[in-house]
Amino acid sequence: MRLEIVCQNRVGIMRDILEVFVEFRINVVRAEAGGDKGNAIYLYMPGMLNMQLQSVRTRLEKISGVQKIRRINLIPSERRHYELDILLQSLDLPVLSVDIDGRVVAANAASGRVLSLRVDEVSGISLSKRVKNLDLDTLLPKLESRLNGVRVEIRGDAYLADINPIYMEEKLSGKEPAGAVITLHPVESLGAQIYSLQKHEDFGFEALQIQAPKMQAMIREAKRMAPLDAPLLIQGETGTGKEMLARACHMSSPRGRSPFMVLNCASLPDNLAETELFGYGPNAFEGARKEGKLGLLDLASGGSIFLDEVGEMSPHLQVKLLRFLQDGSFRRVGSEDEIQVDVRVVCSSQKDLAELCEQNLFREDLFHRLNVLTLEIPSLRNCKEGIPDLANHFIDRACTQIGTTRRELSEAAEAALCQYHWPGNVRQLENVLYQAVSICEGEVIDVEHIKLPSLHNTDAQPLDLNGNWGDITARVEQQILATLYPDFPSSRLLAKRLGVSHTTIANKLRHYRIGH
DSSP states (O other): OEEEEEEOOOTTHHHHHHHHHHHTTOOOOEEEEESTTSOEEEEEOTTOOHHHHHHHHHHHHTSTTEEEEEEOSOOHHHHHHHHHHHHHHTOSSOEEEEETTSBEEEEOHHHHHHHTSOHHHHTTOBHHHHSBTOOHHHHGGGOOSOEEEEEEEETTEEEEEEEEEEOOGGGTTTTOOSEEEEEEEEOOOTTOOOOOOOOGGGGSGGGOOOOOHHHHHHHHHHHHHTTOOSOEEEEOOTTSOHHHHHHHHHHTSTTTTSOEEEEETTSSOHHHHHHHHHOBOTTOSTTOOTTOBOOHHHHTTTSEEEEETGGGOOHHHHHHHHHHHHHSEEEOBTOOOEEEOOOEEEEEESSOHHHHHHTTSSOHHHHHHHTTEEEEOOOGGGOGGGHHHHHHHHHHHHHHHHTOOOOEEOHHHHHHHHHSOOTTHHHHHHHHHHHHHHHOOSSEEOGGGOOOGGGOOOOOOOOOOOSOHHHHHHHHHHHHHHHHTTTSOSHHHHHHHHTSOHHHHHHHHHHHTOOO
16 A cells, blocks of 8 residues: 655654554555655555554544645656656667676666567676677776767677766766666668667658658648647558657647657557556556556656557557547556546558448547548658658768768669659668668669669579578568568558468567568
8 A cells, every 4th residue: 555645844754654654563665755845755555454544544644744645556756667667668779777797787678689588587697798899897987978889799680889877976076887778779680770860850840851742731731730739640651751740740849848659559469559558557467567557648648649550459449549539538457547647649540540430440439539630641652753852861861870981872773763662651762772871882872782672683582591590580581571561561461461460470570670
């Protein structure tokens, strides 16, 4: 049981309160002071029974300065802990905290996937023994400021490591670090998530680089809608930048300094999507945390939440989302408490939601709630006049990220890019040019460096048999998924095409960083 006791901020009041619990032989495992004016005391007593509460409350109310007593779900330090944990686990990039000896203290799920360990197995390992070219024993004692872009290798894959030292307050004067936080950025992989040293403006409308009339008209419309508080529905094909547009609208709104949270409705099983979005109460189900978990709506309070591929949302979740849009409140899974938050909902879909309504696959009343403000992002093949400028932008960025000299695009290569139909849109163009910069040894990117199926009629390349069975099958599996994903751009569609479970495909797409 947890209690919040609003009281005067006077010397000795904490002692007076704790003496009551000693009288009742109730063990207080955590006590902390807080509140906006330092006028609250928070207590956690896991062994306290409900039947004891009234007796304890009566004694506490007799203490001079005690004004109000109420039960709460989490004390402030717990809330901060779980908020940080949720934010950490939601990151796609591997993030680890190490002590001065280079041993992992904390890590997120992405770190476990990179190291081929369960996240609970990562804590305590010596990171230098798992990561090549990372000598933390030598580096950490001398580290005085953030170090960016250290090239390391993990299980044959290259990464750039950002290393940020941690200083304890009492050691600040001597500049002796107590450890570091390490973020790993993947450098090269097929269909890679590109390591990005983006400036603040790269998240705004300035990041939408296509200089084409249709795109510019859409951006002007988006800028008018951004400051409004009504739900926003963004439609467009895969790879057109729906999340980037949603983030730009958020940052250009009065909510821009508040959180922007993202949930991909197509990549998670229904039950997991529900707990991620709404959270769950204490002991809500077997295996749940006994103190419960905050959802993305909690964390986005005051800001915006982006529901990617909302058309994939289950009927049960559609009902809960509709209720939240109607009155701004929701219930966590396994809890009867009503939670009220102020969050703007931004959704995206590459499917026609009106058609889904006609097929009874999407609630019509929810569609009308979401369809207040609508933006349609044009496909890249409908904005081909903007491809040359966009290509040069991606080439410049890839050269900076890889650390090579500036590459130029030949006339033949530019013509080939403008003629291609781009089923994967801007995301596909960016990945193709990143690969072209990587393999180009000269200063000019030519057609031979543009790896697109319709541009090259050469025979299939021989199967790469390097490595063990797992390495070979993983490469083949990744190639299959990367090839099919543009035509089946969601885990559900791709799972149906391949005849396997949605969960299997969702996990593999996440593992290979395809479509994320």
